[in-house]
Amino acid sequence: xxxxxxxxxxxxxxxxxxxxxxxxxxxxxxxxxxxxxxxxxxxxxxxxxxxxxxxxxxxxxxxxxxxxxxxxxxxxxxxx
Amino acid sequence: xxxxxxxxxxxxxxxxxxxxxxxxxxxxxxxxxxxxxxxxxxxxxxxxxxxxxxxxxxxxxxxxxxxxxxxxxxxxxxxxxxxxxxxxxxxxxxxxxxxxxxxxxxxxxxxxxxxxxxxxxxxxxxxxxxxxxxxxxxxxxxxxxxxxxxxxxxxxxxxxxxxxxxxxxxxxxxxxxxxxxxxxxxxxxxxxxxxxxxxxxxxxxxxxxxxxxxxxxxxxxxxxxxxxxxxxxx
Numbered sequence: 001x002x003x004x005x006x007x008x009x010x011x012x013x014x015x016x017x018x019x020x021x022x023x024x025x026x027x028x029x030x031x032x033x034x035x036x037x038x039x040x041x042x043x044x045x046x047x048x049x050x051x052x053x054x055x056x057x058x059x060x061x062x063x064x065x066x067x068x069x070x071x072x073x074x075x076x077x078x079x080x
Numbered sequence: 081x082x083x084x085x086x087x088x089x090x091x092x093x094x095x096x097x098x099x100x101x102x103x104x105x106x107x108x109x110x111x112x113x114x115x116x117x118x119x120x121x122x123x124x125x126x127x128x129x130x131x132x133x134x135x136x137x138x139x140x141x142x143x144x145x146x147x148x149x150x151x152x153x154x155x156x157x158x159x160x161x162x163x164x165x166x167x168x169x170x171x172x173x174x175x176x177x178x179x180x181x182x183x184x185x186x187x188x189x190x191x192x193x194x195x196x197x198x199x200x201x202x203x204x205x206x207x208x209x210x211x212x213x214x215x216x217x218x219x220x221x222x223x224x225x226x227x228x229x230x231x232x233x234x235x236x237x238x239x240x241x242x243x244x245x246x247x248x249x250x251x252x253x254x255x256x257x258x259x260x261x262x263x264x265x266x267x268x269x270x271x272x273x274x275x276x277x278x279x280x281x282x283x284x285x286x287x288x289x290x291x292x293x294x295x296x297x298x299x300x301x302x303x304x305x306x307x308x309x310x311x312x313x314x
């Protein structure tokens with residue numbers, strides 16, 4: 001298991017692409033290999049995944065107030 | 081192994097029923113869809129009835145996402161209300177430049193983003209306005225490249241709650257906040273983001289990267305202020 005790595009900056013960018021669903025098959029394959037052999041990659045992967053999940057799952061999603069929906073619909077009707 | 085990375089498509093944007101158009105350029109009209117419908121996208125001749133139909137079926141389903149985006153941008157409920165209303169009225173006024181079956185959500189987000197920049201940014205309650213150019217330049221520098229990773233562990237952020245994440249996000253300059261919202265919260269692809277923001281995909285990628293590094297720094301401050309000990313390498 002590799003404890004240190006000199007490509008961390010590039011690997012981090014790659015990890016983000018992968019989590020965003022924007023990576024190529026080769027990048028995906030490279031990360032899979034790194035995840036069994038490179039400690040910094042494993043840590044970065046888990047951190048990035050956790051941060052992304054914080055944003056997607058744990059942040060409150062504000063819903064549009066009903067009055068605003070009604071107001072917009074009313075305004076639209078008097079438009080033309 | 082459940083942690084094997086996969087292309088995570090489940091949160092991808094777009095109402096399920098919208099067939100995305102084949103041509104990538106069909107995503108949004110060129111130029112500003114609000115102020116000047118482009119010559120490449122001839123105005124649709126919708127009847128009044130069709131206009132209401134498009135509005136209700138294609139635009140209204142995105143109103144919660146739009147409100148959430150507006151709220152995250154303005155960090156103020158009244159401003160979010162006004163911004164969403166302005167955006168929907170503009171969308172209706174310029175509905176002839178929207179092509180049915182194309183990505184309505186991205187089209188609407190682009191209008192909202194432009195309205196925000198033109199009308200709200202100046203009066204929004206941004207604390208001590210950060211010069212975006214400055215920040216981007218700093219992060220482009222060699223120094224920033226060498227300290228690419230933030231000293232933070234997944235375990236230290238796993239207990240953070242939504243409000244803390246929101247506060248950390250709000251503390252980022254608005255351009256950085258915007259890419260994170262679009263990507264991580266709304267699930268837009270890089271290509272969609274490029275069109276919403278009028279920037280090249282490469283800029284989307286690098287801005288997102290910098291935004292996340294900044295966010296992690298904020299989260300680290302949070303995590304350590306909550307008493308987590310920065311663990312060192314095992």
